[in-house]
Amino acid sequence: MLALGGCKLSSLAAPIPSGGSPLQGTKSGSTGGMAPLETFTPELFGAAGDGITNDTAAFARMSEAVNSSGGGTIILRATTYIVGAHAPQPTSIYAYPPSVIMNFNGCAGYLKIIGNGARLRCADGLRFGTFDPVTGLPTRHPMPYVEAGELASPYLAMITIENCTGKVHLENLELDGNFASLRVGGTYGDTGWQIPAYGLRLINNKGGEYIAKLHTHHQPVDGVLIDGTAERDSVSVLEDVVSEYNVRQGCSVIGGRNYAFVNCKFNHTGKAGMVSAPGAGFDIEAETSPIRNLSFSNCEFSNNTGAGLGADSGDSENVCFTGCRFVGTTNWAVWPRKPLLRFDDCEFVGSICNTYGDPDPSRAVQFRNCIFHDDPALSPTGEVYSAAFPIADLSNYANVLFDSCRFVLTHDEVLPWSIYVIYKDTTMSQTSAKQAYPRGTYLGACRITGNVDLSGSRILGDLTVNGQPVARTG
Numbered sequence: 001m002l003a004l005g006g007c008k009l010s011s012l013a014a015p016i017p018s019g020g021s022p023l024q025g026t027k028s029g030s031t032g033g034m035a036p037l038e039t040f041t042p043e044l045f046g047a048a049g050d051g052i053t054n055d056t057a058a059f060a061r062m063s064e065a066v067n068s069s070g071g072g073t074i075i076l077r078a079t080t081y082i083v084g085a086h087a088p089q090p091t092s093i094y095a096y097p098p099s100v101i102m103n104f105n106g107c108a109g110y111l112k113i114i115g116n117g118a119r120l121r122c123a124d125g126l127r128f129g130t131f132d133p134v135t136g137l138p139t140r141h142p143m144p145y146v147e148a149g150e151l152a153s154p155y156l157a158m159i160t161i162e163n164c165t166g167k168v169h170l171e172n173l174e175l176d177g178n179f180a181s182l183r184v185g186g187t188y189g190d191t192g193w194q195i196p197a198y199g200l201r202l203i204n205n206k207g208g209e210y211i212a213k214l215h216t217h218h219q220p221v222d223g224v225l226i227d228g229t230a231e232r233d234s235v236s237v238l239e240d241v242v243s244e245y246n247v248r249q250g251c252s253v254i255g256g257r258n259y260a261f262v263n264c265k266f267n268h269t270g271k272a273g274m275v276s277a278p279g280a281g282f283d284i285e286a287e288t289s290p291i292r293n294l295s296f297s298n299c300e301f302s303n304n305t306g307a308g309l310g311a312d313s314g315d316s317e318n319v320c321f322t323g324c325r326f327v328g329t330t331n332w333a334v335w336p337r338k339p340l341l342r343f344d345d346c347e348f349v350g351s352i353c354n355t356y357g358d359p360d361p362s363r364a365v366q367f368r369n370c371i372f373h374d375d376p377a378l379s380p381t382g383e384v385y386s387a388a389f390p391i392a393d394l395s396n397y398a399n400v401l402f403d404s405c406r407f408v409l410t411h412d413e414v415l416p417w418s419i420y421v422i423y424k425d426t427t428m429s430q431t432s433a434k435q436a437y438p439r440g441t442y443l444g445a446c447r448i449t450g451n452v453d454l455s456g457s458r459i460l461g462d463l464t465v466n467g468q469p470v471a472r473t474g
Contacts, residue, residue, distance in 0.1 A: 051080035071109030076118035084154035095133035096152035115173030127152035129185025138185035162203035177219035192276025208234035228256020255289035270305030279306030286314025302327035328385035357397025374413035392416035
């Protein structure tokens with residue numbers, strides 16, 4: 001198994017050949033070698049692919065055939081397939097149950113989906129939310145509301161891949177949730193619309209997955225949902241995935257380990273007229289099993305209604321970001337309140353908060369060679385989230401490390417508010433006249449320009465403030 005400690009997870013992407021998959025498929029049986037299974041197309045099962053006809057039933061029949069074969073290669077055309085359907089069932093948990101589109105379950109052989117630029121688009125006029133099962137009209141209930149009988153959704157997911165022990169490969173596909181054309185009913189859950197309607201679901205797959213050139217957008221819930229197992233040894237790579245304008249999350253990881261994200265974008269969650277909390281670009285929230293060993297290389301988290309990155313609940317740790325960009329326009333750029341999170345060579349525009357601290361410095365959040373800005377020109381909307389906050393609201397979190405970082409504040413934000421943070425070889429500057437409080441332990445050679453109060457700080461290295469050296473405290 002690959003070593004996944006530290007911030008070397010980006011090396012998972014290294015073996016990926018240009019335009020190809022790092023995964024080698026195998027067919028169950030004694031040969032153990034590469035053995036492609038049958039080839040399937042939705043047209044063989046009755047799909048029209050004309051952008052008008054609803055092809056849901058054809059995709060469902062195709063899925064059943066693939067599952068019966070234990071895997072196979074699915075080839076789509078560069079066209080629009082209309083999907084999603086439901087009919088009233090007043091005696092069901094759902095008033096309008098979701099349809100099955102592509103659901104691949106238990107494949108032991110190689111499962112390959114070649115999109116060829118195809119688009120799956122949700123049909124207009126389907127219901128999502130809570131509705132009266134008799135009249136079909138929207139219902140409204142005080143939140144939280146978790147009663148059965150009124151739910152409606154066009155699909156659980158456009159594509160679900162679950163319980164597969166063979167390799168999985170999916171590439172060059174668009175999943176369009178089209179939520180603006182849905183009939184939206186009442187809210188459900190603790191807040192917003194917590195009803196399944198995802199773009200892609202990856203559930204309990206043990207053979208490793210390679211997902212490339214996927215565009216999932218305007219989904220009623222999340223663009224991508226990942227729920228792996230804590231004991232999986234395989235590695236999954238998601239490369240060139242763009243998940244944007246979804247209602248609840250660009251991507252949620254709720255369990256599992258060994259996932260690498262390369263050149264992905266998780267942007268604009270909740271920015272297309274409908275939003276459910278948390279509204280994050282990417283949410284790391286262990287609900288079903290512990291989360292370990294995630295890596296992000298050259299990824300973007302920008303202009304989300306919630307935090308660009310949220311990591312706040314459940315048993316999650318050891319997540320590394322290298323060369324990533326976080327832009328908070330109307331909310332925090334990052335909210336990394338979990339141990340062993342590492343940020344290397346990353347850029348932050350807008351305020352950050354809730355950085356996990358620990359008496360053991362090796363477990364606290366660490367930033368290395370990162371830069372922090374408040375410049376509206378670096379924001380896609382011209383907005384930069386700050387309100388009355390400093391660029392980093394670090395509270396009393398212990399031993400959070402900024403090593404060789406730069407804070408370049410040219411507008412209204414001020415330098416970090418901190419008490420027990422470690423600053424090493426870091427430079428800070430602000431143009432605002434407001435007083436900042438970047439207190440903590442200073443190591444190496446640090447330089448500050450601006451109105452600051454460092455009372456209680458430990459100066460153990462060379463520190464200059466507004467051109468004047470500060471005496472060491474020990």
